Amino acid sequence: MDANNRNHRFLDPGSLSSWIERFAAELAAQRYTPLTIEGYTSSARHFAAWLGSAGISIDVIDDDVVRRFAEHRCRCPGGRQWLRISPKYSRRAGRFVVFLQKAGIARPPLKVTSPYPLLVDYQSWLRVHRGLSERTIVRHLRDLHKLLPELGTATLDYDAARVRNVVREWRERTGPANLRTITSALRSYLRFLAGVGLCRPNLDHAIPPVLQWRLSSLPRYLAAADVERVIASCDQLTRGRLRDRAILLLLARLGLRAGDVAGLRLSDIEWTSGMLRLSGKARRQVRLPLPQDVGDALLAYIEQERPRVHQEAVFLTMIAPYQSFAQSSHISTIVALALKRAGISDPPSTGACLLRHSAATTMLRSGATLEAVGTVLRHRSLDMTAHYAKVDVAMLEQIAQPWPGELPC
Incomplete structure (x- = not known):
C-alpha cells in the first residue's frame, strides 16, 4: 500500500x-x-x-x-x-x-483595531479625495503610527511648536530620505484634520522642509544597444518568455512606471485605435499611442501564453493560482533578472525606473523636445523632464562656454 x-x-x-x-x-x-x-x-x-x-x-x-x-x-x-x-x-x-x-465554518480572524480611530477616516480621505495608491496609503499610515504617540490624539491642542518638536526629534533618529517621507505623511494628515475642523488650519506650514539638492544627480540609463540586449534576453526563458518581453517593451518604449505595468487591465488596451489608456498618479487618466512592436508583443502574450482565467489584469503570475502582481516591485524583479541574463554586470540601477530613464534619454537624443518627453512620461512639471537634458551631451557642447582659465588676462 x-x-x-x-x-x-x-x-x-x-x-x-x-x-x-x-x-x-x-x-x-x-x-x-x-x-x-x-x-x-x-x-x-x-x-x-x-x-x-x-x-x-x-x-x-x-x-x-x-x-x-x-x-x-x-x-x-x-x-x-x-x-x-x-x-x-x-x-x-x-x-x-x-x-x-x-x-463560514470556522470563525473569522479577529480584526485588529487601531488605537487611532481618526486614521480610518483619514485612510478613506486619501483613497477617495486624494486618489493615492494603496501602497502609498499604507506607507502614510505606517509613518503616522510612529508619530502619533508623541504628537498625541488631542488634535484640537495641536500647535506649531508641538509639530516642530516632533519633527525635530525624528530628525535625530532617521536619515533625510526617510524624514522626507515622514514629514510628507504628517503634512497630509494635518491638512485632513484642518479640512474636517479637528485642528487649526495651516499647521502643515509649520513643518520645516527637509533640505535637498533637487535633480542634482545624472539620470541612470542604459545605452540603446544595451536596452535591446535586455529585451532579447527573454528568448532564453522557457516560461514567461512572451510575458516578460511585453513588460520590458512597455517600460523601454513608453517609459511606464512599474505600477503602471502591474495595474494594466485588458480593457485599457484600445486595439482598434492603437492606444493605451493609463491611470497614473492621483488617478490622472491619459492615453498613449501603442508602438507596433509593443502591440505585437502584447497580442502574442495574450493569445499564446497568458493563462485562461477570469482576471482583468493583463499580466499574471505563471504558476497557480494565476493572479495579478501583488506589488509593483515584482516588475522591477523582472527587469533585474533580464539585466542578469543579458550579461550587463554593472548597471547603474536594477529597477524598472532604469528602462524609464533610458526611454526618456533615447527620445531626447533622437530630437524629441522636453515637452514631448514630459508628455510621454506624464510629468506634472517640466522641471522634472529637464533633468534628462543633462545627458544630451551634443546639445550641451553647443552652449558650453570656454573655461575662463584658458582666456588671456
Whole structure:
C-alpha cells in the first residue's frame, strides 16, 4: 500500500471530510497541479485528524490552533514520528483554515483595531479625495503610527511648536530620505484634520522642509544597444518568455512606471485605435499611442501564453493560482533578472525606473523636445523632464562656454 492510500486510511478527517473535497475542487479551479492539490489536501486531512484527537471543535479554530498544530509532536496515525511539522506543511493547513473561514465554518480572524480611530477616516480621505495608491496609503499610515504617540490624539491642542518638536526629534533618529517621507505623511494628515475642523488650519506650514539638492544627480540609463540586449534576453526563458518581453517593451518604449505595468487591465488596451489608456498618479487618466512592436508583443502574450482565467489584469503570475502582481516591485524583479541574463554586470540601477530613464534619454537624443518627453512620461512639471537634458551631451557642447582659465588676462 502506497503512502497516499495509507494516509487516507489512517487519517480520519471526520466531519471535515466533505470540506476537504471542496477545498480540493477550489484549488483545481485555480489551476493548481494534481500533485500540489494532493499536498494541500494531505495537510488538511492531517490537520482535521489532529483536531479530532485533540478534542478541538471546528467552531473554535483560529490562528492559535494552527500554531499549536505546527508545534505538536506528531504521533498521528499513518506511521508518523515527526518531532515538528515543517513550516510549509503548516502553511498549507493554514490555507485550509482560511478556506473554512471564508465558507463560514470556522470563525473569522479577529480584526485588529487601531488605537487611532481618526486614521480610518483619514485612510478613506486619501483613497477617495486624494486618489493615492494603496501602497502609498499604507506607507502614510505606517509613518503616522510612529508619530502619533508623541504628537498625541488631542488634535484640537495641536500647535506649531508641538509639530516642530516632533519633527525635530525624528530628525535625530532617521536619515533625510526617510524624514522626507515622514514629514510628507504628517503634512497630509494635518491638512485632513484642518479640512474636517479637528485642528487649526495651516499647521502643515509649520513643518520645516527637509533640505535637498533637487535633480542634482545624472539620470541612470542604459545605452540603446544595451536596452535591446535586455529585451532579447527573454528568448532564453522557457516560461514567461512572451510575458516578460511585453513588460520590458512597455517600460523601454513608453517609459511606464512599474505600477503602471502591474495595474494594466485588458480593457485599457484600445486595439482598434492603437492606444493605451493609463491611470497614473492621483488617478490622472491619459492615453498613449501603442508602438507596433509593443502591440505585437502584447497580442502574442495574450493569445499564446497568458493563462485562461477570469482576471482583468493583463499580466499574471505563471504558476497557480494565476493572479495579478501583488506589488509593483515584482516588475522591477523582472527587469533585474533580464539585466542578469543579458550579461550587463554593472548597471547603474536594477529597477524598472532604469528602462524609464533610458526611454526618456533615447527620445531626447533622437530630437524629441522636453515637452514631448514630459508628455510621454506624464510629468506634472517640466522641471522634472529637464533633468534628462543633462545627458544630451551634443546639445550641451553647443552652449558650453570656454573655461575662463584658458582666456588671456
